[in-house]
Amino acid sequence: MSYAYLFKYIIIGDTGVGKSCLLLQFTDKRFQPVHDLTIGVEFGARMITIDGKQIKLQIWDTAGQESFRSITRSYYRGAAGALLVYDITRRDTFTHLTTWLEDARQHSNSNMVIMLIGNKTDLESRRDVKKEEGEAFAREHGLIFMETSAKTAANVEEAFINTAKEIYEKIQEGVFDINNEANGIKIGPQHSPSSPHAPSGSLGQQAGGGCC
Amino acid sequence: MDLPRKPFWKKPTKSPGSIKPVYGAQHPPMSDPSSAVISSSSSPKKDKTRMRRNSFSEFANKTEDAWDAGDDDICVLSDPDIYQPDIYSLTLQPDITAPDIYRVLTITDSLTYSFDDYSLDTQSDITEDLSITSLTLQPDITPDITSANLFKGLPRVPHGSDRDLKQPSNLLGCRPSSPTLLGGPGIGVRQTPAPFRHIPAYKRLLDKDLDREVAKLEKFKSLLEAPSAARAFSGTWYLSSCINPVYKFPTLMLQGYLPANVDRRKGTLERKRAEYFGFIQQYYDTRHSDIHQDTYRQIHIDIPRMNPLISLFQQEVVQEIFERILYIWAIRHPASGYVQGINDLVTPFFVVFLSEVVDENVNVENFDVTQLPEETVRNIEGDSYWCTSKLLDGIQDNYTFAQPGIQLKVNALSKLVKRINAPLHKHLDKNSVEYLQFAFRWMNNLLMREIPLRCTIRLWDTYQSEPEGFAMFHLYVCAALLLEFSRDIQKEKDFQGIMLLLQNLPTAHWGNEEVSQLLAQAYQLKYMFADAPNHLHPKAGKK
Numbered sequence: 158m159s160y161a162y163l164f165k166y167i168i169i170g171d172t173g174v175g176k177s178c179l180l181l182q183f184t185d186k187r188f189q190p191v192h193d194l195t196i197g198v199e200f201g202a203r204m205i206t207i208d209g210k211q212i213k214l215q216i217w218d219t220a221g222q223e224s225f226r227s228i229t230r231s232y233y234r235g236a237a238g239a240l241l242v243y244d245i246t247r248r249d250t251f252t253h254l255t256t257w258l259e260d261a262r263q264h265s266n267s268n269m270v271i272m273l274i275g276n277k278t279d280l281e282s283r284r285d286v287k288k289e290e291g292e293a294f295a296r297e298h299g300l301i302f303m304e305t306s307a308k309t310a311a312n313v314e315e316a317f318i319n320t321a322k323e324i325y326e327k328i329q330e331g332v333f334d335i336n337n338e339a340n341g342i343k344i345g346p347q348h349s350p351s352s353p354h355a356p357s358g359s360l361g362q363q364a365g366g367g368c369c
Numbered sequence: 370m371d372l373p374r375k376p377f378w379k380k381p382t383k384s385p386g387s388i389k390p391v392y393g394a395q396h397p398p399m400s401d402p403s404s405a406v407i408s409s410s411s412s413p414k415k416d417k418t419r420m421r422r423n424s425f426s427e428f429a430n431k432t433e434d435a436w437d438a439g440d441d442d443i444c445v446l447s448d449p450d451i452y453q454p455d456i457y458s459l460t461l462q463p464d465i466t467a468p469d470i471y472r473v474l475t476i477t478d479s480l481t482y483s484f485d486d487y488s489l490d491t492q493s494d495i496t497e498d499l500s501i502t503s504l505t506l507q508p509d510i511t512p513d514i515t516s517a518n519l520f521k522g523l524p525r526v527p528h529g530s531d532r533d534l535k536q537p538s539n540l541l542g543c544r545p546s547s548p549t550l551l552g553g554p555g556i557g558v559r560q561t562p563a564p565f566r567h568i569p570a571y572k573r574l575l576d577k578d579l580d581r582e583v584a585k586l587e588k589f590k591s592l593l594e595a596p597s598a599a600r601a602f603s604g605t606w607y608l609s610s611c612i613n614p615v616y617k618f619p620t621l622m623l624q625g626y627l628p629a630n631v632d633r634r635k636g637t638l639e640r641k642r643a644e645y646f647g648f649i650q651q652y653y654d655t656r657h658s659d660i661h662q663d664t665y666r667q668i669h670i671d672i673p674r675m676n677p678l679i680s681l682f683q684q685e686v687v688q689e690i691f692e693r694i695l696y697i698w699a700i701r702h703p704a705s706g707y708v709q710g711i712n713d714l715v716t717p718f719f720v721v722f723l724s725e726v727v728d729e730n731v732n733v734e735n736f737d738v739t740q741l742p743e744e745t746v747r748n749i750e751g752d753s754y755w756c757t758s759k760l761l762d763g764i765q766d767n768y769t770f771a772q773p774g775i776q777l778k779v780n781a782l783s784k785l786v787k788r789i790n791a792p793l794h795k796h797l798d799k800n801s802v803e804y805l806q807f808a809f810r811w812m813n814n815l816l817m818r819e820i821p822l823r824c825t826i827r828l829w830d831t832y833q834s835e836p837e838g839f840a841m842f843h844l845y846v847c848a849a850l851l852l853e854f855s856r857d858i859q860k861e862k863d864f865q866g867i868m869l870l871l872q873n874l875p876t877a878h879w880g881n882e883e884v885s886q887l888l889a890q891a892y893q894l895k896y897m898f899a900d901a902p903n904h905l906h907p908k909a910g911k912k
Binding site: 172173189190191192193194195196197198199200202213215220222224225227228 | 667670671673674675676677706708709710712768770771772805806809810813814818864865868869872
């Protein structure tokens with residue numbers, strides 16, 4: 158399918174905060190109450206529309222365990238957006254945000270848009286981190302913030318789409334170098350008539366090398 | 370004692386490329402012409418000529434007329450190089466029962482087990498068993514059972530329709546009542562479960578004349594009913610089961626845990642189990658201490674998330690068993706500690722051991738473990754711990770800092786595929802698919818997430834019989850898996866399509882046949898490349 162832009166995302170955060178469930182809800186519109194552990198990275202994709210333009214999101218869902226950090230780090234590079242997720246019912250996942258953020262900033266390109274997500278709002282009775290705390294953290298570090306529930310799907314679409322909107326705006330502002338795929342952004346094939354042989358939907362770096 | 374020490378297929382063969390067949394690896398013929406080497410003749414006569422001066426050839430000579438000519442199950446058995454080691458594994462199981470028979474007859478390349486690691490005890494024991502076997506394996510024994518007894522409750526299949534059947538498992542995932550459980554790649558992989566087909570438990574007999582197989586089973590039944598024969602047979606044939614819950618002993622043995630000597634077994638098991646529960650007594654309370662609480666917390670979070678759709682793993686008692694096993698292992702192996710995925714590696718052992726004590730008509734995945742006597746559950750826990758521990762000993766660099774073992778193997782996989790299937794490699798490369806993106810999990814979880822559990826159990830059965838099976842042979846299996854889907858992968862024309870396919874391989878329907886083909890391909894690759902790393906360099910090859 159043709160698209161105007163391709164954005165690459167990465168989802169990060171502690172073990173068990175609901176990263177995979179968020180992705181599953183976003184890509185498949187379903188919730189699996191218990192989700193087996195993510196090993197290394199897993200891939201998901203979906204098309205969205207912003208400003209009347211088709212945008213393809215390719216998302217890397219990463220394992221939360223520290224042991225996999227050396228593997229998952231390499232996925233920061235080449236991501237235009239990151240969803241940094243914590244669990245509002247587990248304070249430790251919130252206190253670890255600083256480490257995650259440092260890691261992300263260190264290994265990603267400086268323009269990467271980071272969305273902070275407090276997940277599991279369906280478990281309000283067990284809430285351990287106030288919404289205001291999340292907001293304050295986001296403000297302090299220049300992140301966008303949302304609370305979501307992968308279970309009820311509340312704000313899940315919005316979280317992914319708002320991140321895309323922010324990236325899109327940055328493109329309009331000329332902040333992103335869209336010709337450099339290392340930024341996690343790629344122009345769709347129909348925008349590159351100069352390469353008629355490029356197969357539709359080809360995302361390969363080599364294949365896309367002739368674009369623009 | 371004059372035992373064959375080398376794995377059989379490493380031996381130089383007279384005709385280059387004629388890999389001695391691994392049982393189950395020979396048919397149906399591989400579609401890939403290059404794998405035709407596997408189908409080297411294995412007629413009884415040829416095998417007979419290969420026999421060498423050992424006591425087994427006498428045994429085989431005496432018994433070969435017990436079987437129909439052209440029966441390649443037995444042909445493989447009659448290869449002394451392959452079969453002899455297993456003769457030494459005879460165990461005392463006088464209480465073997467009829468249902469065990471058709472289980473044990475699902476012969477697989479377990480028969481290739483090498484017993485290098487196990488001290489064999491007295492020659493007299495062995496000879497005695499051999500003579501019993503040879504005496505009882507006579508064709509004139511009157512079968513006294515019917516196929517109905519052997520396959521009780523299983524539907525019969527008309528000849529010629531076998532091909533639609535998939536390998537059974539009365540163990541897991543293959544029951545009509547549980548279409549999706551363990552029926553696909555790891556749960557957690559985003560995929561819709563494949564439509565389920567009921568698979569009768571004797572699919573192993575496919576592509577053959579069923580009646581002949583039934584007659585064979587009848588012979589076995591009568592043999593096994595003789596008290597002395599039971600002794601001679603049980604251990605040997607236990608080894609051969611792969612999809613059925615009868616391999617506690619071989620598993621234990623192959624994991625280097627159980628001595629081959631019957632007399633020492635009970636004591637060893639008791640001692641090791643006691644040792645494990647000693648660890649628990651000594652260390653389990655440390656789980657809330659400062660140094661270990663992170664480890665424990667991680668395990669504690671992970672265990673309830675394992676196999677979320679299978680009720681067995683949602684039982685508190687089972688989850689506690691897994692927590693203890695993993696915690697004790699983790700703190701005793703600080704170089705790696707607990708890494709997600711290791712939890713998956715306990716599962717096959719646990720399920721196999723559990724299956725052994727559960728009535729075969731009961732679906733293990735729904736079994737309520739609290740129904741078992743406490744002692745039995747403790748034994749399963751102890752045995753699972755030691756077997757997992759033994760497995761992990763061989764692959765610890767997969768889980769140490771930065772997981773160098775996995776990085777190396779994924780690199781090797783890439784090189785291997787580049788060499789053996791250049792178009793596929795190019796296709797992946799062109800679409801910016803990196804091997805690490807999909808093969809990391811293949812290595813980290815030893816394919817537990819990529820194929821159904823019954824197939825993993827089957828696969829590991831072979832790994833256990835291979836030197837460095839879980840470390841090195843696994844690499845060739847991964848390459849074979851990739852080749853298996855080469856065409857599908859190349860049909861996908863973009864990164865997204867390839868990645869989604871690779872992390873959701875359509876293997877939900879897989880059974881023994883598919884795993885056997887995979888193993889055949891893997892053996893072939895190993896045969897070509899394992900001892901000749903230069904073959905991986907294009908210059909050394911034809912291309």
